[in-house]
Amino acid sequence: MLFTSYKFIELVLCLFAAYYIVPRRVRWPLLLVFSYVFYWLCDPKYLIFIGTTTVTAWGATVLMGRADAKAEAYLKANKENMTKDERKAYKKRLASRKKLFMVLCLLLNLGILAVTKYTNFVIANINTFLSKGNAIRAVDLIIPMGISFYTFQTMSYVIDCARGTCRPEKNPFKVALFVSFFPQLVQGPISRWNDLSKTLFEGKPFNASDFGSGLMRILWGYFKKVVIADRIITGVTMLISYPQIYTGVFVFCAMMFYAFELYCDFTGGIDITIGIAECLGIKVTENFNLPYFSKNIKEYWNRWHITMGTWFTDYIFYPLSVSPKMLDLSKRSRQKFGNGVGKRIPVYTSCFLVWLTTGIWHGAAWNFIVWGLMNFVVIMASQELEPLYAKFHGRFGLKEKSGYKVFEIIRTILLMSMIRMFDCYRDVPLTFKMVGTMFYKFNFNRLTDGSLLKLGLSASDYYVLLAGLVIVFSVSLYKARKGTDIRSALRGKTALAGFVMAVLFAVIIVFGAYGDGYDSSQFIYNQF
């Protein structure tokens, strides 16, 4: 079920009405019911998967909690009888038992994720490797909606419980709601238990100001998604579907169109999610912070899909970096290559593995894997070139000049957009080929020969897109300059906020690219 489907909107409106009618203590159970209804409406079979994840996560964490409680009681009772070493050994045994629960839970859930999402990818590669066409047949597997998001979110909870940074929740229904909270099921963010649980089960009383603010954020999300992303996607699809026609300057157009589409689609979806949560008095972690204002790729990844980035950092990069094998590698590489290079090898190895898994997580295709590795290469290269940049900046004093900052921002957008082309084209070689045409095929004249009007976008569509992007840019610029968003500035100004929302609503309804629309060409007179 898409955010833009009538069913979803109807479900959310019903939830808003019901949520504030029922007593506070039953609000979170109501939310759980709605979340499961949402998932059931998408496909009843999905419930088996999310149910398994929930039960195993709850089971594993409860066992961890019990082990903790038992250990605490044992240690308390034997406080005097045990030596320091005995206590240490006991705690170690406890930790390894908790680790066992965690590993079993991770194996099962990541196994489900791997099987559902990657089986056919593996089969296709085996077939290619054996050069035997379809020797092994692809299997028809269900890929539950949002499985990557809810699996990662749930695993973070299990790992945190094992680490002791999070208290295991005894109530399985609360865990079920944490896993299935439906607004964030589709495209994240990947919340952490300690953040989301603070407000998820609270059932806050109705607050008109928060509700209005949430509503405005939902509208803003729909504006970006429906007016811009869902309109420009027609052009992107056309440009990438016919690579033999759309080369050179059109690849650049596809690259920029896709950059706008992805930004508006993803941030719009997150705005809708966070807005819905805000209307319910629930605080969901922010996932974006003006990514297109980043001056380098590292900064970009701190601002784009933040919860995914921190997930990989906390649960892959850090554990990998401090793992015995990596520490051993660090020691050996320092001995062999000296401190300078030797120090970097384990860091870069961890980084490589993080980007590899990030790529795999994004999708079951080589395109995504190469995309991940391209990010790794660019980040590493810019890190290696850092001293050179510093020297350059020091000599010419450009760093603080606003013109240079704009250059850095544009450079980052172009670089990221180019890497992202791996999302678009059919396969990796084609992506390289098409991106290559941008640098030798200078068919700029095609931009003015009407070709852009043959992409399924009319002139008026381009005007709407232009106006929409100017609005999005202005709102972002306001936030970048003032450090706060427009919604905060409108808080307390009921009339102005209401007027803005009414106009935004009308704009979405009229200019949104949704529904089948009305096509007078469908009339065939003699078929009356």
Place this chain on the structure above:
Amino acid sequence: MEGNTLKRKHSRIRTAAVIALVVAFLFALMWFLQCLLMPKYMKGIIEGAMTAEYYDSKEPHEVIFIGDCEVYENISTAELYRKYGISSYIRGSAQQLAWQSYYLLEDTLRYEKPKVVIFNVLALKYDKPQKDTYNRMTLDGMRWSSSKVDAIKASMTEDESFIEYLFPILKYHSRWNELTSDDWKYLFSHDRVTTNGYYMRVDIRPQKEFPPAPRLTDYTLGENAMSYLRKMASLCRENDIELVLIKAPTEYPYWYDEWDAQIVDFARKWGLTYINYQDLKDEVGLDMTTDTYDEGLHLNIYGAEKMADHIGAFLVENYDLTDYREVPEVAALWEENLRFYDDLRAAQQKELDEYGELRSWGIGAVEN
């Protein structure tokens, strides 16, 4: 303390008032946009305006025709009145499906109780919803009632949503880039497009040979469509209305003998009159070289008047109908209808004489 409470109370009232104003503004804005974006059907494809036009009609109707283009293009209501004093109305629209006809009849009975209902059976060939655009032309103009809700539910294709009928702007929003001056001109008003549901054409394009009728695997008329015919017959029976079934004289789209036999059987079982005008073309006096405007698919005014002459005679002979020419209040209203009819005829004839074809009417007509 008391002052603070009072202040808070005032502030809450002010906030509530502002919210109410904003909501009112939003509703007004959306209503205006909806009026603007909905197709007006005033030129070219005017069929979309027919359903709603019925509600403007002031005179009583003793005969109601129900069906698709085989009634609204083939029978002149003006001629029926002029020649026999029969006051009739055609509740027809483009590709009006059997269930839509049933619910339009149900809707009609909310406003008046005719003596005779005449249903054209061609639509029974469709057993499932067809195209959303045709659905909208028939249903958008219906006034809201349980009949409209049921008609929508029965008509929706898989891709349609009820909410788009409830708020048509959700369907028509994409028209923002194709608005014409007509959309502004007819924002809150509309012109008349038919004479009591009759769609006039004065041009002539003789019938040509149709492609051979394709063989069907199953000639049974669909159960869904037939169930609505039964419902229609029951509704008429409950309301003491005579239901007459007809098949228009036009030969295309095909009306198979096997289908005809099923209708004959149905009429016999229910004690209804069924007239297949395909067999009575000579009796009616139809000449398909001069009485059709689109190569035999539909009749023009000459054919429609001949059909009215024949069907009028049948009605007068078999049913106790009022000669409304003798009822001054109704006659006065019909004078207006006839004036519209004659003026439209003259205007079309003038254009036909001038250009040799109709440019302001029909699907090719360009909106301003």
